[in-house]
Amino acid sequence: MTNDMPILEVRDLCTTFSRGGVALPAVRDVSFNVGKGEVLGLVGESGSGKSVTLRSILGLSRRYGDVTGDVRWMGQDISRMPERKLRQIRGRDIAMIFQEPMTSLNPLLTVGMQLTETLKAHTDLGRAARRDRAIEMLDHVGIPSAASRLEEYPHQFSGGMRQRVMIAIALAANPKLLLADEPTTALDVTIQAQILDLILSLADELHMGVILVTHDLGVVAQTCENVAVMYAGRIVEQGSVRQVLRTPRHPYTVGLMRSVPQDVPPRTQLYSVPGTPPSLEALPAGCAFAPRCQNQTEACLSARPTLETISEGRAAACFNPMAIAQGEVA
Amino acid sequence: MASIQYILKRLALMVPTFILVMIIIFLLVRFLPGDPAVAIAGDRASDADLEAIRERLGLNEPMLVQFWLFVTNTLQGDLGRSILMRTPVTDVIFERLPTTAFLTVYAVVLSLLIAGPLAFVAALNRGKWPDAVIRTVFQVGLSMPVFYIGLILLTFLAARLHWFPVGGYGDTFGARLYHLFLPSVTVALYTSAIIMRNLRSAIIEVLDAEYVQFARAKGLPNRLILGRHVLRNALISTVTLLGLSIGGLMSGTLVTETVFAVPGVGRLMLEAIFARDYPLIQGLTLTFAVLVSVVFLLTDLFQSSLDPRMRLS
Numbered sequence A: 001m002t003n004d005m006p007i008l009e010v011r012d013l014c015t016t017f018s019r020g021g022v023a024l025p026a027v028r029d030v031s032f033n034v035g036k037g038e039v040l041g042l043v044g045e046s047g048s049g050k051s052v053t054l055r056s057i058l059g060l061s062r063r064y065g066d067v068t069g070d071v072r073w074m075g076q077d078i079s080r081m082p083e084r085k086l087r088q089i090r091g092r093d094i095a096m097i098f099q100e101p102m103t104s105l106n107p108l109l110t111v112g113m114q115l116t117e118t119l120k121a122h123t124d125l126g127r128a129a130r131r132d133r134a135i136e137m138l139d140h141v142g143i144p145s146a147a148s149r150l151e152e153y154p155h156q157f158s159g160g161m162r163q164r165v166m167i168a169i170a171l172a173a174n175p176k177l178l179l180a181d182e183p184t185t186a187l188d189v190t191i192q193a194q195i196l197d198l199i200l201s202l203a204d205e206l207h208m209g210v211i212l213v214t215h216d217l218g219v220v221a222q223t224c225e226n227v228a229v230m231y232a233g234r235i236v237e238q239g240s241v242r243q244v245l246r247t248p249r250h251p252y253t254v255g256l257m258r259s260v261p262q263d264v265p266p267r268t269q270l271y272s273v274p275g276t277p278p279s280l281e282a283l284p285a286g287c288a289f290a291p292r293c294q295n296q297t298e299a300c301l302s303a304r305p306t307l308e309t310i311s312e313g314r315a316a317a318c319f320n321p322m323a324i325a326q327g328e329v330a
Numbered sequence B: 001m002a003s004i005q006y007i008l009k010r011l012a013l014m015v016p017t018f019i020l021v022m023i024i025i026f027l028l029v030r031f032l033p034g035d036p037a038v039a040i041a042g043d044r045a046s047d048a049d050l051e052a053i054r055e056r057l058g059l060n061e062p063m064l065v066q067f068w069l070f071v072t073n074t075l076q077g078d079l080g081r082s083i084l085m086r087t088p089v090t091d092v093i094f095e096r097l098p099t100t101a102f103l104t105v106y107a108v109v110l111s112l113l114i115a116g117p118l119a120f121v122a123a124l125n126r127g128k129w130p131d132a133v134i135r136t137v138f139q140v141g142l143s144m145p146v147f148y149i150g151l152i153l154l155t156f157l158a159a160r161l162h163w164f165p166v167g168g169y170g171d172t173f174g175a176r177l178y179h180l181f182l183p184s185v186t187v188a189l190y191t192s193a194i195i196m197r198n199l200r201s202a203i204i205e206v207l208d209a210e211y212v213q214f215a216r217a218k219g220l221p222n223r224l225i226l227g228r229h230v231l232r233n234a235l236i237s238t239v240t241l242l243g244l245s246i247g248g249l250m251s252g253t254l255v256t257e258t259v260f261a262v263p264g265v266g267r268l269m270l271e272a273i274f275a276r277d278y279p280l281i282q283g284l285t286l287t288f289a290v291l292v293s294v295v296f297l298l299t300d301l302f303q304s305s306l307d308p309r310m311r312l313s
């Protein structure tokens, strides 16, 4: 499946904000591809730049900071595309669902309006047809008695139902790629799995690519083909999920893997990588992970490791990568 | 839309306010030095007049009885006679009220026309030169007293250039718009500065809201994002402010009506105060209290028509 030409190619994406004159390098040199129908996992702790990466792909970060690098959609560079043209790609080709269902829907507009306005922007369906399609979408994402809920407002829906509404809105115009920004983090444990299943089964059914942002490698293991691990704005390790999880090379990936609860109820945090991520205003001169790294050596403090290709589609950025156990192949 | 029940509930909430206002108005004349009957009838009233007033207001009865009489008279629309005009207070007020209402609505409409677009321009160019220019101009407007702006306008545009009349108000709708233009602009300059400042920061805040980012991610046209998603949400706080500033608006009207010789209730209040026309002062105070309450109610209803979350409570 990934042999096809990628639908999305991100090259050297950098997004820099500034706070009180100090530059905040939120995303640095991020590159990856997404193939047709591929599910790519993007993992990292909170603040590692996952959301900014997704928003930069869609051109939403422009108004807040400086974005450089290439974003190629179906071979066309959209990173410098004027807002007016980009608008026709947003929602129609590439859709996004946000992390916070409670704040991402407009409180003053009915759910029906928020669904049909997307359809109006991207299809030539008439009013009645848009309504029908809206009902069909709500139905599709598992909202009971969809027709009667069109006139309701977001506050009349629970968190999980709002996330379903957001999914319905995102998928309404049949996008080819879905950017899903931690779609389950804000939800009750009991419905996280349902929502995730919903997204993935719809993606499968619609042959849609997905970038699934999460801070849970356990989710990645179950759902993605490829994964990129981000730390302090950079990708520190990437490759196929199978390889990365079997033979992680970056110490941070190992730390994240250990924090995945196993044989315990989901989301009981047993372990987390010790220490905290560095602040973007004051990144260390060398490897950003050095203060928390067990493998750290002299070299790590003075120079920053670059992302080196290990094998086809597999890369890591570390001077002292984890040893590969006997019999394993990187 | 807001339900009848909701409106009734809001009206019920006003009752304590009115009781308080009535008590204040009632005590006003009673605590004046000297005979309340003289205050109410005027210095030149005859003994017979004074006796009639004592009778009508029960001034020889205990305070509670007096208050009860006062309340029942007021509820029947009997606010006494104006010393100055020698006609019932109710008539005087009802004759002057439409002019002030016209002026106030005119000023609010002008304020919105001025402040709305400029708030958008400033918010969308936040920190750049258009924002700086707009904010500076309004800051200057805010720091100048209303009557001063009024006098400047009157001197140049009316007295010197003769573009506008120096006073009075017209008979037809068009003539009123023309006659009351300068007074309205004078009031509007002040209120639009307040609205602009509030709306600008509300727009800036809403522009960063997640639901606006989501609207952008949906690929909506910019015009829709601004009109449907940003403006409505930003208006909620601005409408509240507009309602709350009605008191300020009224005192602005009071000064403006005097400067421009507009025969409204604002000027009437000043005249009543200078003439110690207590029945008229009482009536006007009550009128202002009613107006403020009505405006608060309207603000509330408008808000609940904007915001579905308010319709529940």
Ligand SMILES: Nc1ncnc2c1ncn2[C@@H]1O[C@H](COP(=O)(O)OP(=O)(O)O)[C@@H](O)[C@H]1O
Residues within 6 Å of the ligand: A017, A018, A024, A026, A044, A045, A046, A047, A048, A049, A050, A051, A052, A053, A064, A280
């Ligand atoms: N609009 C913005 N302005 C300034 N800083 C921002 C903005 N958006 C995100 N950031 C900063 O960028 C960093 C990465 O944020 P984010 O991508 O949201 O992390 P996460 O991986 O948790 O999604 C954080 O330090 C955050 O504070």
Ligand code: SF4
Residues within 6 Å of the ligand: A250, A251, A252, A287, A288, A289, A290, A291, A293, A294, A295, A296, A297, A300, A305, A317, A318, A319, A320, A321
């Ligand atoms: S480069 Fe050094 S500090 Fe950074 S992750 Fe590798 S070993 Fe640790």
Ligand SMILES: [Mg+2]
Residues within 6 Å of the ligand: A047, A050, A051, A052, A099, A181, A182
């Ligand atoms: Mg995030």
